[in-house]
Amino acid sequence: MKFLRKILVLSAFIASAGWGSASLAAEANGTVAKSLHEDAKCTKCHDSEETKPILSIYQTRHGVKADSRTPSCQSCHGASEKHLHGEANQKERISPDVVFGAKRGTSGAFAPSEAKVQNAACLTCHNTANGKRNHWEGSQHESRDVACTSCHSMHVKDDPVMKKSTQTEVCFTCHKTERAQSHRISTHPLNAGKMGCSDCHNPHGSTGPKLLVKNSVNETCYTCHAEKRGPFLWEHGPVTDDCTNCHTPHGSTNAPLLKARAPWLCQECHSGDHGKTIYSGVNLPTGNTTTVNGLQGVANQGPAAQANARACMNCHVLVHGSNHPAGAKFQR
Ligand code: HEC
Ligand code: HEC
Ligand code: HEC
Ligand code: HEC
Ligand code: HEC
Ligand code: HEC
Ligand code: HEC
Ligand code: HEC
Ligand code: HEC
Ligand code: HEC
Structure with missing residues (x-):
């Protein structure tokens, strides 16, 4: 009975968050109710009273409860049986199986799980067979223990790393050199939000150098500056070799982006x-x-x-x- 009431409250919350008609239709066939029922194991404590906006996950792609592929709390945080038991305010609660929050260090209630453990939880659904992530294993980020959640945020309506206008700030938290370069007089329109780092880099891994989206620097540049590809009757050796013989991609004091x-x-x-x-x-x-x-x-x-x-x-x-x-x- 108690669970059922909770589900009704949550359904109302979701409807108010804009998933109205689609989720209502699906609710008829039970997908939504079933999924919320599972979530209720956690949301009976982690509810809208929480200082952190936990329930805002229902406003994200991971909250589309009418879609049967959508994760429950436990798909990401693990079954967490030991954490589930006990009073809401008991001391020394045992941690959930997977604690995220790679960015915040150890300031939460529990220390974050190892990056590998965090990533495994995401990769159960977002496996590396997906074209964009099939070079994740062994990539610069993976091998340096950067977690999916170092870049991605799950309990916020708009994940900042997914939008060009807010993405660079996420990358700059770790890449200070590129931040400094992006403030020089000659740059790509990165800070203008017209371009993102991900126009040139695949943060999930790549076959090219420096996580570039293509196999070489030049192939990457040609995706936008096609006219520089030629073919030319008279080629200039350093141009066909590597644009960075003369240019720097992130910013320069010499226009146009010259070294x-x-x-x-x-x-x-x-x-x-x-x-x-x-x-x-x-x-x-x-x-x-x-x-x-x-x-x-x-x-x-x-x-x-x-x-x-x-x-x-x-x-x-x-x-x-x-x-x-x-x-x-x-x-x-
Ligand atoms: C009986 C109440 C209760 C239930 C049920 C419960 N939790 Fe918790 N949870 C807590 C308390 C208390 C804390 C530590 C205090 C806090 O949140 O600041 C906590 C902490 C957490 C944290 C860490 C927060 C941080 O800042 O580090 C996560 C993540 C979490 N719970 C997830 C879950 C998930 C997922 C479930 C369902 C599988 C769940 N909890 C079920 C009471 C509960
Ligand atoms: C798609 C995976 C995913 C799902 C589903 C998910 N979480 Fe989380 N959770 C995370 C991540 C990642 C974080 C770290 C903070 C962030 O990214 O927003 C987190 C953080 C938390 C925290 C700690 C808040 C903080 O910032 O310290 C709690 C509590 C929590 N989740 C509870 C839940 C509950 C309850 C549910 C189900 C309603 C749930 N989570 C569903 C991935 C998930
Ligand atoms: C139970 C399966 C499941 C798990 C676990 C899961 N996801 Fe997802 N995720 C989905 C589904 C389903 C979508 C929607 C995909 C689509 O529309 O094709 C999605 C979408 C996304 C998106 C795209 C969001 C957007 O706005 O387009 C990102 C980013 C993402 N997930 C990251 C993560 C991260 C990071 C984790 C681990 C913290 C995680 N996911 C865990 C199923 C899952
Ligand atoms: C270094 C930062 C970074 C890390 C680490 C990272 N991502 Fe992403 N991710 C991004 C950016 C930026 C985008 C949007 C640009 C794009 O589509 O390539 C994105 C897009 C996505 C998407 C939506 C587009 C798609 O490919 O379907 C999913 C799902 C996703 N990431 C999952 C993951 C998972 C799972 C992990 C961990 C294995 C992870 N990401 C690690 C930065 C990161
Ligand atoms: C949590 C910190 C962190 C975040 C956030 C982060 N990175 Fe990284 N990145 C690293 C680390 C660590 C390396 C490994 C190389 C190093 O030591 O600098 C790396 C390497 C790289 C490299 C390859 C460098 C090389 O020498 O091959 C590129 C390109 C890169 N990151 C781009 C990005 C982009 C784009 C984003 C945002 C979407 C991003 N990073 C977000 C920590 C981070
Ligand atoms: C116009 C394409 C382009 C954009 C946009 C871009 N990069 Fe790069 N990046 C490159 C190229 C090309 C290289 C390799 C050549 C070099 O190091 O100058 C590189 C190298 C890197 C490296 C490795 C630097 C080193 O010293 O080895 C990091 C880290 C990096 N980029 C991060 C970023 C971040 C963060 C952003 C977004 C703010 C970004 N890049 C945007 C093209 C780009
Ligand atoms: C995603 C598309 C894209 C990619 C990839 C790209 N550029 Fe650009 N580039 C732009 C845009 C947009 C501008 C700004 C044009 C403007 O302001 O009129 C620009 C401008 C430039 C300029 C002129 C800057 C100025 O101050 O006038 C140079 C030089 C340049 N890019 C070199 C490169 C090099 C080298 C690469 C490969 C490392 C590269 N670009 C990759 C989109 C791209
Ligand atoms: C006043 C016009 C002018 C300026 C300025 C100029 N060049 Fe030249 N350059 C020429 C002419 C004319 C040739 C010979 C063309 C021919 O033989 O058909 C030439 C030839 C060359 C050659 C081919 C080898 C040679 O010496 O014949 C190179 C390399 C060269 N210039 C580089 C440069 C560099 C580097 C600068 C700047 C420091 C520069 N040029 C400035 C007009 C100029
Ligand atoms: C990274 C090295 C490098 C840089 C920088 C460079 N060049 Fe060159 N340049 C070459 C090479 C290599 C050749 C081919 C020489 C040959 O075929 O004998 C060449 C050929 C030339 C030629 C034709 C020479 C001939 O004998 O036919 C001219 C003219 C020239 N460069 C001008 C310039 C100018 C102007 C700049 C500055 C904007 C410049 N180069 C920057 C390496 C460079
Ligand atoms: C030999 C040095 C050199 C190399 C290598 C080089 N550039 Fe340039 N690039 C320049 C110079 C010098 C300018 C400024 C031209 C001017 O002032 O007339 C320039 C200007 C540009 C511009 C802005 C103006 C325009 O012509 O559109 C773009 C875009 C550009 N380069 C892209 C590239 C790309 C892409 C590559 C690699 C395929 C590349 N460059 C390789 C020297 C070079």
Whole structure:
């Protein structure tokens, strides 16, 4: 009788939370009632009086009780038989089988279970055969004991890590370097909430380096910057090799996301100052101001052109590659 009353209260709560008609229809066939009956083992103590918003789980995907795949309290926290027994306020209550809360350290009533134990509870349903998680085992996060719940929150209406606008903050709790980089003047629109870390990274594991969504840095960049893929008649070696030869993905003080400013960026690989040796008259054997390969005007700009304005890109405008028959030096 007592359970039944509780179920009615919870049904009302769920209806008020917006699962109205769908759950009412399903209630007829008993799915909802059965599931809530199981939950009542726990919710008879952990109810709406609790300071933590435990019942808000009914407003999440895990609270769609009309769906028979939906977990009960015990699907995640374990059967917890020993925890169930005893008075509501008894001291020294034995902990539930699985205590989550990897993020909060040991400040709760019970110390969190080991990451492996927490993860196993989620993986009973979200197994690694799912395409997005089939590289979880052995991934950087798994092997460093990062729990599913280090990123995911279950008892809140909107899990912050699932939304681009709130995801970065979750990642930044651990990744401070990337947070600092994201505040530089040149960045991807991460803090604007237009992009998430998960546009480039698969936090559940990947076959590429650094948890990238694709097998390489370049394949990842091409998913949005397709025009940089080419094919080009004249390719620039470092571009086809790895975009991060020149760019940094998370933020830079040199726009656009460059590791260093030109001309220094270019001079990391091209040490010869061809401006002095080729262009200025004084450096030529004849001592005359001249043109290179008959390109009138270029020479007259002198070596200063290499450091001014767009530096090397004053002339080498197509650093990512050229399709012009005479574009071997990326000038057109
Ligand atoms: C007889 C009452 C009672 C029942 C039934 C009960 N609990 Fe508890 N539970 C408590 C008390 C008391 C605490 C420790 C005090 C607190 O919540 O701050 C607690 C603590 C917890 C905690 C840890 C909270 C924290 O902050 O670390 C979890 C998780 C939990 N219970 C889950 C469950 C689950 C799941 C069930 C059902 C399988 C359940 N409880 C059934 C009384 C109960
Ligand atoms: C999908 C898995 C899942 C289900 C289902 C679930 N929980 Fe939890 N529970 C968690 C996780 C994860 C946490 C850690 C805090 C968070 O992520 O919101 C947690 C935290 C708690 C806490 C401690 C609160 C805190 O933040 O310290 C209690 C108590 C609790 N759950 C009780 C319940 C009860 C009662 C039910 C059933 C109505 C339930 N849980 C259903 C995963 C689950
Ligand atoms: C008893 C099975 C079960 C367990 C255990 C379970 N889930 Fe789920 N989970 C589901 C179902 C069913 C859905 C809805 C899936 C769908 O719509 O395809 C879901 C959805 C999700 C989603 C997507 C939510 C959204 O808003 O789209 C996340 C994230 C998630 N679960 C994480 C977890 C985590 C983390 C745990 C462990 C703390 C966990 N789940 C435990 C069954 C489960
Ligand atoms: C490092 C942070 C992080 C960890 C750890 C993590 N997730 Fe996620 N998860 C995310 C992000 C971000 C998304 C949303 C982006 C996406 O879909 O890839 C997501 C999406 C999901 C989804 C919904 C989309 C889908 O794949 O169906 C489920 C379910 C899920 N995670 C389950 C889990 C489980 C289970 C674990 C533990 C084995 C886990 N996650 C560990 C960050 C994380
Ligand atoms: C609880 C802390 C924690 C959270 C939250 C977290 N990470 Fe991590 N992450 C780690 C740890 C620990 C490693 C292992 C490598 C290391 O030592 O930095 C790692 C590694 C990585 C790597 C690979 C680094 C490498 O060297 O291969 C990437 C990429 C990454 N995390 C992205 C994310 C993203 C994206 C999110 C948010 C969706 C996220 N992380 C959330 C702790 C965390
Ligand atoms: C535009 C794509 C892109 C986005 C968005 C992105 N990353 Fe990365 N991330 C990369 C690439 C590429 C690398 C590897 C090259 C490098 O380290 O510079 C990387 C490397 C990392 C590493 C490893 C760093 C190291 O020193 O080994 C971590 C950690 C990381 N990212 C976290 C994040 C977090 C957290 C976010 C969200 C705030 C994020 N990334 C957003 C592309 C991206
Ligand atoms: C999910 C899509 C996406 C991916 C993947 C992506 N980018 Fe971007 N990129 C953007 C968007 C959006 C902008 C901002 C464009 C704007 O502001 O007009 C941008 C801008 C840039 C800029 C110009 C920044 C500026 O200040 O003008 C560079 C350089 C860049 N990305 C390089 C990369 C590199 C390198 C990679 C691979 C590591 C990468 N992007 C992966 C979406 C992406
Ligand atoms: C050799 C160094 C270098 C490499 C490697 C490189 N870039 Fe760039 N990138 C630059 C420079 C320099 C600029 C600024 C161009 C300008 O000012 O004319 C730039 C600008 C950009 C821009 C913004 C302006 C535009 O042209 O759209 C994007 C996006 C971009 N790069 C993406 C990429 C991607 C994706 C890769 C890898 C496929 C890559 N870059 C590899 C040097 C490089
Ligand atoms: C990571 C090293 C690296 C960086 C940085 C770099 N390059 Fe290159 N560049 C190369 C390589 C390797 C080649 C191919 C050389 C060859 O084929 O002999 C090349 C070729 C060239 C060529 C054609 C040379 C020829 O003989 O056909 C030009 C022009 C050029 N780069 C300009 C630039 C400019 C401008 C920048 C700065 C925006 C730059 N490079 C940055 C490595 C680099
Ligand atoms: C005033 C225009 C101009 C500027 C500025 C300029 N270049 Fe050049 N660069 C040229 C011309 C013209 C050629 C030769 C084209 C030819 O032989 O067809 C050339 C050729 C090159 C080559 C091919 C090897 C060689 O020496 O012939 C490289 C590499 C190169 N430039 C790199 C750079 C770098 C790095 C910078 C910036 C420090 C730079 N250039 C600035 C016009 C310029």
